[in-house]
Amino acid sequence: MSKINLIAEPGKQEIIITRVFNAPRELVFKTFTDPASIPNWWGPGYLTTTVDQMEVKFGGVWRYLQQEPDGSKYGFKGVYHDIVAPERLVYTFEFEGMPGHVMLETVTFEEQEGKTLLKEIAVFQSVEDRDGMLQSGMESGATESMDRLAELVEKA
Amino acid sequence: MSKINLIAEPGKQEIIITRVFNAPRELVFKTFTDPASIPNWWGPGYLTTTVDQMEVKFGGVWRYLQQEPDGSKYGFKGVYHDIVAPERLVYTFEFEGMPGHVMLETVTFEEQEGKTLLKEIAVFQSVEDRDGMLQSGMESGATESMDRLAELVEKA
Numbered sequence: 001m002s003k004i005n006l007i008a009e010p011g012k013q014e015i016i017i018t019r020v021f022n023a024p025r026e027l028v029f030k031t032f033t034d035p036a037s038i039p040n041w042w043g044p045g046y047l048t049t050t051v052d053q054m055e056v057k058f059g060g061v062w063r064y065l066q067q068e069p070d071g072s073k074y075g076f077k078g079v080y081h082d083i084v085a086p087e088r089l090v091y092t093f094e095f096e097g098m099p100g101h102v103m104l105e106t107v108t109f110e111e112q113e114g115k116t117l118l119k120e121i122a123v124f125q126s127v128e129d130r131d132g133m134l135q136s137g138m139e140s141g142a143t144e145s146m147d148r149l150a151e152l153v154e155k156a
Numbered sequence: 157m158s159k160i161n162l163i164a165e166p167g168k169q170e171i172i173i174t175r176v177f178n179a180p181r182e183l184v185f186k187t188f189t190d191p192a193s194i195p196n197w198w199g200p201g202y203l204t205t206t207v208d209q210m211e212v213k214f215g216g217v218w219r220y221l222q223q224e225p226d227g228s229k230y231g232f233k234g235v236y237h238d239i240v241a242p243e244r245l246v247y248t249f250e251f252e253g254m255p256g257h258v259m260l261e262t263v264t265f266e267e268q269e270g271k272t273l274l275k276e277i278a279v280f281q282s283v284e285d286r287d288g289m290l291q292s293g294m295e296s297g298a299t300e301s302m303d304r305l306a307e308l309v310e311k312a
Binding site: 012013014058059060061078079080081082084088090092094099100102103104106121123124125126 | 169234240244246250258281
């Protein structure tokens, strides 16, 4: 199974994640942007993720809720800026527990001989925000999300 | 008259602009977010700016058109992520002539003894994008916009 590659250079305010999926990019893009699929891959598997809002268009809003086994809930939200199927998504991202700390995510899907290279660039308002995200365990969360997404698209 | 201060450290993917206005922050925020005021301060004065769309809310879309004296037009657009009046705005920004190159702007308005410190942090998808924006003459454009905004709020 492919692994994610995470780049976060010291002093920069970005995180770059790449991952190869053994599936066509139309399918990867479709699954990535399908509200019905989100609960099946977004975030760690021990949390229950639900889609509160998700309108994949310029100006559309997305909001997901994650529920811990103990019942406590966290919200994440953003707005879509760019949707160029099946090539590119650009959207904002905010953890509701840290209001005002917003990042810009750019996700590109590149076809490579039947496989798909997914590249996600997350840029933060500051280096401190970027470092805080890394310290929050972002890498393991991203790894598990990408593994779960791979299971969905590679078994299809 | 106050001047802008622009910080763009080598190798970083952000531009930070600050400017002090001799006006209360409620007025600066209101003027900054008022569609009727945009044509009077946004961009260089020799261009004609019109507001095509501007809905200042989470998920709201903005789009401005700038017309050169020779009639040619350029579009700029984005979506609002965060609106906390009169403190903070977060929105995306894209020049339609360079599709896919999107930045995230965070503008804060801080009250300082009756004056207002406006701080704008623009973060880019890459250092190259940031450097391209600087080379496009962004500093003189920002200076003129801020001067025009000052004229509006300081004479009020």
